Amino acid sequence: MTKAVLPESLMPTHWYNLAADFPEPMPPHLHPGTGEPLAPEDMTPLFATGLVEQEFSRERYIEIPEPVRDIYRLWRPSPLARAPRLERALGTSARIYFKNESVSPIGSHKPNTSIAQAYYNRVDGITKLTTETGAGQWGASLAFAGQFFDQEVEVWQVRASYDSKPYRRMLMHVYGATVHPSPSDLTEAGRAMLAKDPDTPGSLGMAVSEAIEVAVGTEGARYSLGSVLNHVMLHQTIIGQEAIRQLEMFGEDAGPDIVIGCAGGGSNLAGLSFPFIGANIRGETAARILAVEPARCPSLTKGEYRYDHGDVAGLTPLLKMHTLGRDFVPDPIHAGGLRYHAMAPMVSHAVETGLMEARSITQEEAFAAGILFARTEGTVPAPESNHAIAAAVAEARRHTGEPGSGPVILIGLSGNGFLDLPAYDQFL
Amino acid sequence: MTKAVLPESLMPTHWYNLAADFPEPMPPHLHPGTGEPLAPEDMTPLFATGLVEQEFSRERYIEIPEPVRDIYRLWRPSPLARAPRLERALGTSARIYFKNESVSPIGSHKPNTSIAQAYYNRVDGITKLTTETGAGQWGASLAFAGQFFDQEVEVWQVRASYDSKPYRRMLMHVYGATVHPSPSDLTEAGRAMLAKDPDTPGSLGMAVSEAIEVAVGTEGARYSLGSVLNHVMLHQTIIGQEAIRQLEMFGEDAGPDIVIGCAGGGSNLAGLSFPFIGANIRGETAARILAVEPARCPSLTKGEYRYDHGDVAGLTPLLKMHTLGRDFVPDPIHAGGLRYHAMAPMVSHAVETGLMEARSITQEEAFAAGILFARTEGTVPAPESNHAIAAAVAEARRHTGEPGSGPVILIGLSGNGFLDLPAYDQFL
Numbered sequence: 089m090t091k092a093v094l095p096e097s098l099m100p101t102h103w104y105n106l107a108a109d110f111p112e113p114m115p116p117h118l119h120p121g122t123g124e125p126l127a128p129e130d131m132t133p134l135f136a137t138g139l140v141e142q143e144f145s146r147e148r149y150i151e152i153p154e155p156v157r158d159i160y161r162l163w164r165p166s167p168l169a170r171a172p173r174l175e176r177a178l179g180t181s182a183r184i185y186f187k188n189e190s191v192s193p194i195g196s197h198k199p200n201t202s203i204a205q206a207y208y209n210r211v212d213g214i215t216k217l218t219t220e221t222g223a224g225q226w227g228a229s230l231a232f233a234g235q236f237f238d239q240e241v242e243v244w245q246v247r248a249s250y251d252s253k254p255y256r257r258m259l260m261h262v263y264g265a266t267v268h269p270s271p272s273d274l275t276e277a278g279r280a281m282l283a284k285d286p287d288t289p290g291s292l293g294m295a296v297s298e299a300i301e302v303a304v305g306t307e308g309a310r311y312s313l314g315s316v317l318n319h320v321m322l323h324q325t326i327i328g329q330e331a332i333r334q335l336e337m338f339g340e341d342a343g344p345d346i347v348i349g350c351a352g353g354g355s356n357l358a359g360l361s362f363p364f365i366g367a368n369i370r371g372e373t374a375a376r377i378l379a380v381e382p383a384r385c386p387s388l389t390k391g392e393y394r395y396d397h398g399d400v401a402g403l404t405p406l407l408k409m410h411t412l413g414r415d416f417v418p419d420p421i422h423a424g425g426l427r428y429h430a431m432a433p434m435v436s437h438a439v440e441t442g443l444m445e446a447r448s449i450t451q452e453e454a455f456a457a458g459i460l461f462a463r464t465e466g467t468v469p470a471p472e473s474n475h476a477i478a479a480a481v482a483e484a485r486r487h488t489g490e491p492g493s494g495p496v497i498l499i500g501l502s503g504n505g506f507l508d509l510p511a512y513d514q515f516l
Numbered sequence: 517m518t519k520a521v522l523p524e525s526l527m528p529t530h531w532y533n534l535a536a537d538f539p540e541p542m543p544p545h546l547h548p549g550t551g552e553p554l555a556p557e558d559m560t561p562l563f564a565t566g567l568v569e570q571e572f573s574r575e576r577y578i579e580i581p582e583p584v585r586d587i588y589r590l591w592r593p594s595p596l597a598r599a600p601r602l603e604r605a606l607g608t609s610a611r612i613y614f615k616n617e618s619v620s621p622i623g624s625h626k627p628n629t630s631i632a633q634a635y636y637n638r639v640d641g642i643t644k645l646t647t648e649t650g651a652g653q654w655g656a657s658l659a660f661a662g663q664f665f666d667q668e669v670e671v672w673q674v675r676a677s678y679d680s681k682p683y684r685r686m687l688m689h690v691y692g693a694t695v696h697p698s699p700s701d702l703t704e705a706g707r708a709m710l711a712k713d714p715d716t717p718g719s720l721g722m723a724v725s726e727a728i729e730v731a732v733g734t735e736g737a738r739y740s741l742g743s744v745l746n747h748v749m750l751h752q753t754i755i756g757q758e759a760i761r762q763l764e765m766f767g768e769d770a771g772p773d774i775v776i777g778c779a780g781g782g783s784n785l786a787g788l789s790f791p792f793i794g795a796n797i798r799g800e801t802a803a804r805i806l807a808v809e810p811a812r813c814p815s816l817t818k819g820e821y822r823y824d825h826g827d828v829a830g831l832t833p834l835l836k837m838h839t840l841g842r843d844f845v846p847d848p849i850h851a852g853g854l855r856y857h858a859m860a861p862m863v864s865h866a867v868e869t870g871l872m873e874a875r876s877i878t879q880e881e882a883f884a885a886g887i888l889f890a891r892t893e894g895t896v897p898a899p900e901s902n903h904a905i906a907a908a909v910a911e912a913r914r915h916t917g918e919p920g921s922g923p924v925i926l927i928g929l930s931g932n933g934f935l936d937l938p939a940y941d942q943f944l
Contacts, residue, residue, distance in 0.1 A: 089524060090524060090586070091524070091589065093523065093524070096517060159894075161518035161519065162519075162893070162894045162895075169590070173664075193894040195934065232894060236601075254937075255683075255934075255937045258937035258941040259896065261940070261944050262887060262890050262896055262940050262944070264891060462690050463690075463692060466587075466590045466660060467590075468687065468690055504621075506935060507934060509683045509686035510682075510686065512689070513682075513686040513689060516690070
């Protein structure tokens with residue numbers, strides 16, 4: 089068997105909520121004005137009722153609504169494959185597997201949550217969603233999701249990416265979304281920013297402010313976020329739940345020895361690893377969980393664990409997380425999805441309480457690993473995924489016995505690199 | 517069920533050779549010098565022994581070597597999905613299905629033959645393959661295949677595409693291939709062309725000449741072709757064989773009423789439709805088979821059925837096919853894979869003997885259909901595939917009864933449009 093493909097009938101019917109199983113409860117989100125624990129009603133102006141419930145939920149399993157599963161089935165369950173050619177190239181005794189989220193129509197894991205978010209907003213009668221995007225993965229995923237649930241989608245894309253990375257903007261247009269470079273002259277925040285610096289390349293923080301301003305000021309509109317918050321982590325857990333069943337199909341009933349995911353905001357890593365962390369807590373498995381981030385944006389490995397805002401302007405709730413400070417501006421590395429100043433509170437809490445480890449990888453290591461992966465297993469990985477692959481390569485190289493006799497390494501392949509080829513070109 | 521996914525264990529083990537079942541035998545290829553029927557030994561300087569055998573074979577089923585199946589399993593069997601949202605958008609009674617070849621690591625059907633060609637060349641001890649490419653789909657697929665079978669891959673890419681469509685060139689680089697703009701100063705043919713016109717944008721015909729010249733002049737090297745020839749059609753028939761089994765999984769035991777594929781050189785269409793044509797000939801099914809080509813490159817619908825060369829310079833064998841003449845220069849339409857002056861001899865013979873129909877589609881119809889498909893079923897189709905989708909849309913609109921009560925339409929989705937987004941952008 090090369091890859092384990094679950095039939096649709098075995099696709100998970102529930103998301104898994106790690107908040108139910110944390111041995112120590114997570115610190116609450118705090119109200120930015122009062123500093124008191126946030127109440128659900130503080131979030132409902134911006135987020136759908138169903139999503140706010142999930143943000144605060146301690147329920148272990150939350151049913152995936154059938155209309156969401158219906159769209160998931162366009163590409164899910166996603167395959168989990170053994171990587172025998174990569175193993176041979178490394179001369180490792182490890183058995184390496186990868187969970188392949190690159191097969192979604194967008195080419196990444198992001199639609200797992202964009203579909204759910206568009207659905208819950210339609211349930212509330214919302215007809216328009218606004219969001220920000222950097223390189224465009226998240227904006228494209230929300231544009232894709234909006235069309236299934238009658239949501240007009242309006243995206244503010246960081247000006248520098250809008251100008252230099254036109255393909256994902258074009259993808260958003262194909263799905264019928266409106267895309268503006270940010271800062272724009274459509275919002276007060278944007279006009280103020282442009283007045284200060286007409287040639288600014290923009291930033292995610294500024295784009296967030298514009299998207300929120302328009303959502304708040306438009307009847308029937310809300311804002312949508314692609315990572316960081318608890319409900320986003322929740323939606324991604326379908327990844328790890330499928331992976332558990334697929335490893336069993338390979339006869340790996342003891343589960344993986346190590347689970348490795350790349351981490352920017354944290355949603356891909358959480359989606360892959362939280363079901364395994366749950367199994368660890370229940371004593372069913374004893375997998376090491378490894379979060380891998382870029383050396384140039386090292387929130388988990390170099391950041392402080394404290395309350396901070398999710399955006400530059402300080403409009404979001406205060407979240408307890410590993411942060412480099414909301415003013416931190418990362419170098420323009422190629423892994424656009426890993427350029428965030430902080431880490432999701434759930435992932436941060438998992439690291440802080442010893443449920444997960446973290447390490448960082450340089451761009452050079454990451455791309456070298458990605459090219460090795462493409463030349464052995466065929467798929468060109470997203471630059472973000474390359475960080476997880478590089479950490480797996482380093483791990484596998486430590487095990488040099490009889491082929492197949494070593495540990496089981498599971499990699500999260502969060503996406504493909506079709507629209508990131510210029511980054512590879514620059515590396516080569 | 518949204519999509520039928522065959523387990524790997526049910527992946528076809530043999531290719532299907534329609535030449536065994538043609539009610540009237542195909543006209544033979546002719547030697548370009550003598551005008552006599554071509555002998556296998558005439559082809560072996562350029563093509564692997566195993567491929568030449570297949571070119572002349574009348575065997576009905578030819579086993580797929582295990583090393584080829586091993587690589588196929590990286591993405592095969594590919595899914596076959598129902599398109600219920602497209603059906604609803606059209607208000608049709610037809611049941612529309614699509615066979616999704618876009619899930620390959622290259623994003624199209626081309627690796628089905630590049631893998632086989634790289635394998636048979638390695639069996640012969642070959643270590644280097646040369647080829648030409650236009651937009652880059654075929655060059656990228658051969659680069660992808662070469663790495664699995666120790667083949668150095670050298671590609672001549674039409675200068676205009678080399679300059680204007682850098683992403684697939686970058687993809688070839690990731691897979692370790694060498695890519696030259698054509699005409700180049702590396703070959704006699706190229707130098708002659710450049711001497712005549714230093715600013716020429718190049719052409720596929722010129723790139724073929726360069727690739728052949730280098731293959732012939734290099735020890736241990738051969739040339740590789742991505743469409744047109746019989747053995748290429750053969751390798752693609754895994755598509756249609758899978759589709760037959762997958763329609764049965766949907767309970768469509770009577771098979772499709774109409775099978776629709778886009779046709780440039782003909783390999784995608786042949787791969788999807790030949791197993792159905794075989795079933796038609798055996799009386800098991802009564803499916804209409806429809807070849808769809810661009811109105812601006814109408815070899816099947818406007819060309820002559822006669823012997824012609826496959827390249828501009830007249831170096832290839834004479835092939836009996838529908839041709840616009842080897843000097844025909846199509847308009848620069850976006851569907852780069854459909855810009856060929858002629859049609860594969862096997863497809864031409866199928867049309868000529870009434871086993872298949874042909875029609876043409878304008879670019880505007882094609883892109884409108886592709887955008888409708890993306891907004892209903894999620895995947896952005898390759899511009900080539902849009903032609904098949906447009907014909908299916910026109911067909912489906914003629915059936916307006918009770919939803920689901922109409923005919924079964926099967927579309928070949930030959931690839932995705934990730935690297936063709938600028939074409940969509942121009943249309944929008």
